[in-house]
Amino acid sequence: MSERDQAFVEFVETANPSLRRTAYLISGDRHKADDIVQDALYKLYLHWPKINRVGNPFAYARRMVVNAAYDGGRRPWRREVAIAAVPDRPLADDFTAGHASRDEVLEALRALAPRQRACVVLRYYEDLSVEQTAEVLGCSEGTVKSQAARGLDTLRKAMTRRPSPAL
Amino acid sequence: MYNDPEVSAQLHRLAEAEPLPAFDTSAVVTRGRRGLRRRRLLGAGGGIAGVAAIALAASLIPNLSSASQDPGVAGAENSQFEAVPGLPHGEAALFVDVTPAHAQQLCDLRYPGEHQKLKSSTARTHRVGSKPSFEMQKPPAKTRRFCQIPGGDKPSAKLVAAAKTDPLPKTAAGQLRNCSVQTWVDVTGWRIMAADRSETLKQAQIIAVSPSGRSLIACDLDSRGGPMTEMTNTLFSRLQAPDADRDPILAPARGKKWAEMFAAGYGGGSCDSSTKKCGKGSATAWGRAPAETATVEVTLHGKSYRTPAKDGWWASTWAIEPHTWTGDPKKPEYPVYKAYDQNGKFLKKIGG
Numbered sequence: 001m002s003e004r005d006q007a008f009v010e011f012v013e014t015a016n017p018s019l020r021r022t023a024y025l026i027s028g029d030r031h032k033a034d035d036i037v038q039d040a041l042y043k044l045y046l047h048w049p050k051i052n053r054v055g056n057p058f059a060y061a062r063r064m065v066v067n068a069a070y071d072g073g074r075r076p077w078r079r080e081v082a083i084a085a086v087p088d089r090p091l092a093d094d095f096t097a098g099h100a101s102r103d104e105v106l107e108a109l110r111a112l113a114p115r116q117r118a119c120v121v122l123r124y125y126e127d128l129s130v131e132q133t134a135e136v137l138g139c140s141e142g143t144v145k146s147q148a149a150r151g152l153d154t155l156r157k158a159m160t161r162r163p164s165p166a167l
Numbered sequence: 168m169y170n171d172p173e174v175s176a177q178l179h180r181l182a183e184a185e186p187l188p189a190f191d192t193s194a195v196v197t198r199g200r201r202g203l204r205r206r207r208l209l210g211a212g213g214g215i216a217g218v219a220a221i222a223l224a225a226s227l228i229p230n231l232s233s234a235s236q237d238p239g240v241a242g243a244e245n246s247q248f249e250a251v252p253g254l255p256h257g258e259a260a261l262f263v264d265v266t267p268a269h270a271q272q273l274c275d276l277r278y279p280g281e282h283q284k285l286k287s288s289t290a291r292t293h294r295v296g297s298k299p300s301f302e303m304q305k306p307p308a309k310t311r312r313f314c315q316i317p318g319g320d321k322p323s324a325k326l327v328a329a330a331k332t333d334p335l336p337k338t339a340a341g342q343l344r345n346c347s348v349q350t351w352v353d354v355t356g357w358r359i360m361a362a363d364r365s366e367t368l369k370q371a372q373i374i375a376v377s378p379s380g381r382s383l384i385a386c387d388l389d390s391r392g393g394p395m396t397e398m399t400n401t402l403f404s405r406l407q408a409p410d411a412d413r414d415p416i417l418a419p420a421r422g423k424k425w426a427e428m429f430a431a432g433y434g435g436g437s438c439d440s441s442t443k444k445c446g447k448g449s450a451t452a453w454g455r456a457p458a459e460t461a462t463v464e465v466t467l468h469g470k471s472y473r474t475p476a477k478d479g480w481w482a483s484t485w486a487i488e489p490h491t492w493t494g495d496p497k498k499p500e501y502p503v504y505k506a507y508d509q510n511g512k513f514l515k516k517i518g519g
Contacts, residue, residue: 034190042199152174
């Protein structure tokens with residue numbers, strides 16, 4: 001294995017759990033999240049020497065993952081990708097089973113608008129500052145503040161509805 | 168803005184509650200090496216430029232005057248295709264709900280010798296043409312990630328060989344043959360509504376409708392991996408009962424039944440913030456626009472590409488050449504698609 005590949009593999013082994021969890025929270029789908037991370041890491045590989053030289057490849061990878069995760073579900077021009085990846089729907093009679101096991105907080109997170117969800121995940125899961133979040137999402141700090149506040153409000157309401165864990 | 172430890176704890180709980188299967192790092196590296204090789208090859212052939220847009224002549228479109236023809240039937244009545252267990256021939260296979268167990272059998276038949284297991288999912292049924300994921304093995308014996316659920320028409324060895332020899336045909340008959348080989352659904356009698364191809368990308372988009380008018384194939388031919396490649400984004404849609412969750416339809420305007428469709432993909436073409444230079448890329452799309460649409464234009468970073476539309480149907484396969492862009496590369500742009508009528512009057516923004 002070349003030196004380039006060795007360094008890249010070490011990076012991927014370290015970074016992939018965090019990237020996949022972030023992608024999962026934003027996209028709401030485990031398989032889609034893994035595909036997004038695979039694609040982002042593939043692109044990272046192509047430019048690895050330059051990115052590794054500049055430093056902080058994790059921030060670069062996270063930015064790609066976050067934007068793909070929240071952008072993919074929003075933009076209609078990405079629909080063909082989604083259609084290829086999304087598994088077929090459960091039948092209607094699956095509804096009761098899904099309802100029984102659903103998580104109010106997860107449902108509330110999934111119901112947030114894509115940018116709100118990305119703001120909430122970056123601010124409260126990744127612990128990024130408002131400035132860092134704005135930079136990752138390519139929007140203003142004011143947008144991050146307002147979107148995160150709305151998302152936070154929705155999640156708090158869901159948390160109050162969430163039953164206490166059974167003892 | 169202030170911190171909220173409770174929400175933070177809930178998000179960590181959600182993220183960690185979801186099991187993380189082993190990540191296939193070697194598959195990423197293998198794919199990356201292949202990508203690098205492809206980029207080097209493309210760089211070597213950098214003199215090739217331009218995009219060929221094809222408006223297929225009416226004489227090349229099969230069955231143009233046979234709108235009432237019965238759905239295409241293959242298999243027993245067509246020696247070019249063999250029957251597939253458990254599936255009807257031709258278009259009828261598209262309306263069958265395929266159970267996960269049957270899907271596994273079909274994938275085993277489609278990719279003989281690979282013995283890859285489909286990922287279990289919440290899906291109770293699949294459709295012909297859908298692409299559920301395979302479980303990735305580590306180290307991977309194979310790099311295939313998806314199974315394209317085949318239809319009921321297994322192509323003959325002769326057809327497969329013909330598709331392999333000419334992966335990006337210029338004739339309608341050749342294109343429909345290759346789409347049939349790729350999907351195992353005999354679409355050789357379907358009517359092409361729109362098509363476009365790019366010699367640079369070595370890709371073509373073929374949009375065809377079944378003789379019954381009930382089904383559509385958006386066939387993505389990609390000569391880089393052959394007609395059976397998983398790189399394609401081919402899909403089938405049910406035109407008479409489209410499903411917004413599965414079919415790329417846009418909601419019809421109030422009081423109108425004309426459901427517009429739009430699907431697109433975009434890759435590469437990113438811009439360097441210091442040099443303002445943008446690299447090679449591709450933007451492929453297809454759809455059904457308002458019926459009076461004569462041209463669809465896609466723009467990105469000040470560049471544009473136009474493709475003709477007929478009866479609202481259009482397809483676009485644009486190879487974006489390296490260029491300089493004076494906008495802000497930190498604010499990524501995406502392709503924007505707009506419809507124009509025959510007088511060049513702007514009709515609507517389709518997507519982007």
